[in-house]
Amino acid sequence: MQRPTFNTSPKRVTFISRHLNYLQRLLAVLLLYANALISSASQANQAEPTITVSIKPLALIAKAITGDDANIQVLLPDTANPHHYQLKPSQISLLNDTDLFFWIGPPMESFLPKVLKATSAKHFAVLTLINGDDNDPDSELHTTESNSHISDHEHLHKEDIHLWLQPEFAIEIAHIMTTKLSQWSPARAETYDSNLRRFTAEVIAQDQINMHALEPLTQYKLITAHNLLDGFAKHYGLQIQDIISMTPEQKPGVKHLHELEQSALTSDRLCIISERNQPSRYADILVQNSGSKSTRIDPLASQVSVSTGGYIQFSKMLVDDLLHCLR
Ligand SMILES: [Zn+2]
Numbered sequence: 072m073q074r075p076t077f078n079t080s081p082k083r084v085t086f087i088s089r090h091l092n093y094l095q096r097l098l099a100v101l102l103l104y105a106n107a108l109i110s111s112a113s114q115a116n117q118a119e120p121t122i123t124v125s126i127k128p129l130a131l132i133a134k135a136i137t138g139d140d141a142n143i144q145v146l147l148p149d150t151a152n153p154h155h156y157q158l159k160p161s162q163i164s165l166l167n168d169t170d171l172f173f174w175i176g177p178p179m180e181s182f183l184p185k186v187l188k189a190t191s192a193k194h195f196a197v198l199t200l201i202n203g204d205d206n207d208p209d210s211e212l213h214t215t216e217s218n219s220h221i222s223d224h225e226h227l228h229k230e231d232i233h234l235w236l237q238p239e240f241a242i243e244i245a246h247i248m249t250t251k252l253s254q255w256s257p258a259r260a261e262t263y264d265s266n267l268r269r270f271t272a273e274v275i276a277q278d279q280i281n282m283h284a285l286e287p288l289t290q291y292k293l294i295t296a297h298n299l300l301d302g303f304a305k306h307y308g309l310q311i312q313d314i315i316s317m318t319p320e321q322k323p324g325v326k327h328l329h330e331l332e333q334s335a336l337t338s339d340r341l342c343i344i345s346e347r348n349q350p351s352r353y354a355d356i357l358v359q360n361s362g363s364k365s366t367r368i369d370p371l372a373s374q375v376s377v378s379t380g381g382y383i384q385f386s387k388m389l390v391d392d393l394l395h396c397l398r
Contacts, residue, residue, distance in 0.1 A: 119140055119141050120137075120140075120141050120171060120255050121141070121168060121169050121170050122141050122143050122169065122173065122252075123144045123171070124146065124174065125145075125146050125153065125173070126145065126147050126175075126180075126371055127147075127371050127372045128370075128371065129174070129244065130143050130145045131372060131375065131377060131378075131385055134382075135269075135270040135273075135380075136248050136263050136266050137252065138379055144169065146158070146165060146174075149348060149373030150348040150371075151371075152319050153371065154179065154181055155320055157182070158182070166187075171251055171252065173247075173248060173251075175232060176232070179233075230301075231301035231303075236300070237302045237306050238275070238278040239306070241382060241386075242274055242275075245267055245270050249263045270382070273383050277383050277386050281390045284394065285307045285390060285393065288309055288393060288397065289309055291340045291364075291396055292310050292334075292338050292340060293312060293341070293396075294312055294313045294334075294335065294341065294354075294363075295311060295344045296314075296343075296345040296353070296354045297314065297315065297318055297346075297351075298314045298317045299370055312341065315327075315331065315354055316353070319346070319351070322353075328356075328357075331353075335357055335360070336361050342363065342365060342366060343365040345366075346367060346368060346369070347368065347369045348369070348373055364395075366395035368392045368393065369388060369392065370389075375388065
């Protein structure tokens, strides 16, 4: 009785132990997979989101909301014209590595809809802050040179798309970012929310300071190089007398230049506002010929680094640059 047991037992033991080893290994492998799945699921919530924004001012708002709890990338260089831009392959590749992408919308970054359609990026949430004419983003604001004079006047009262310059829209953008970021990373929602409350309070306080500081400038008539201060001016009670051209790339017509020069020569309190990184030859000529006061502003925040207080610093600098008109 013992022999068969003795004879078969080692084989069976070997057979069972082999199978047991196999089962153990299988179980171990399955457990590894299960652990990997669990940890990748929790990593999705725990990893810092990577945010890409189209322009620097949006990075300043995003930074105020996220603090150090996000990686922020800016698509466009500060010196670029954000209305018309040709992205380099290295810049397009930023979009492939991003969790959330924020931009203003087709009337502002008119080159983006095509890029966004063509990108193969996954995990990619496009947030369009304002809606333009999606079918033809060029139709509204970027008219051809030949009829630029007519369009200057036709479009003088068109909506200002440079939303980040106005405090109420900066707060609105921050709200939208907070909502999207909190959906992506619920674990950080509380932090983002308290940062939003702090940012809102800071913007409102700075707005009051700006309102007071800009008071003397309400007595001036302003000519801007392109249509970027309309909303800002309405908010602070400033008067935009005229605009040289609707967008930086447009050339003003001869008749319009003549009108601009006439109003510059006949108004004693007038200031010509151009942009630090989009030099306007027409603005320079106008200043030269009329002897009017002038200043340069930095609407894309090229002089400000991306920090939690960056937006407020940007807001102060914008007001300081405008107050150069008084000197
Ligand atoms: Zn612009």
